Amino acid sequence: MRISSRCEYGLRAMVYLAGRSGADPVSLSTIASDEGIPMAFLERIMARLRDAGLVVATRGVSGGYRLSRATAEISVADVVAALEGPLSLVGCLPDDHGCDRSDGCASRQVWRRLDEAISDALTGITLSDLTMEAVTR
Amino acid sequence: MRISSRCEYGLRAMVYLAGRSGADPVSLSTIASDEGIPMAFLERIMARLRDAGLVVATRGVSGGYRLSRATAEISVADVVAALEGPLSLVGCLPDDHGCDRSDGCASRQVWRRLDEAISDALTGITLSDLTMEAVTR
DNA sequence: TCGAATCCCAACTCGATTGGTCGGGATTAT
């Protein structure tokens, strides 16, 4: 179970933007070179973040990306959900399709718990937390 | 981020064995048919669990698998680690290779926190918890 | 009006992983 590069890069880019929040939009090439991320790949990542409504792009000469909301209003969970897809660990949680196995439910509780643990951990951190030089532990 | 079938099947098999703990070994074919898992695939899974020291196999006519330890001594984290590999979210946590990026550390704290949350959630549940008909929440 | 900077997008590659299957061994109780 490993975080994808997509997700790692995406969060880095968002933290980067959070550090420049309020200023002019930042171009793809700037983010990519400052963060050491392959530009064409970052482009795909930003497209997802845009589609999720987390960043706003402006095109043309001095265009670029900026955050769509205040840094305190964007959680890491938002970013991860936008990049990793639905983010539910096992298929049968929402639809609850029967659970015909006797111990299937027992195992499933594990995945549900884990789901909650992950969710709790990620929704509790916002980009503004990350721009301050230390996550309080 | 999704749990693999391998892992799902593996935990189901372990819970199954936990429910019969202390009795005769259970054959692959029995587990597979009772749990609805493709037998040849389950065989590969059991091999990993055996290599991890979580189950013991005996061959020959009335052979099969049994747990190597008491159900309370096997955590879900043990099972998942045996089946999912190293289970660390991002490569640079143990070796800490520089962190030359300015905000790399900020993002990394997120992954470390998440790592802890997952680890805590999984080490806290043992097979004996799962054989009782309800995980206390 | 032209061109450069910028975002937008679909298609492609390439290797690893997932989810299996297949075919034969080696062991052991009866």
Next chain:
DNA sequence: ATAATCCCGACCAATCGAGTTGGGATTCGA
């Protein structure tokens, strides 16, 4: 012996991850 069982390496198809390529469409400034 023989049947039941685990053991194991090889194989396979589909998907996913991590990018790349090549071209658009927009917008600002000169």
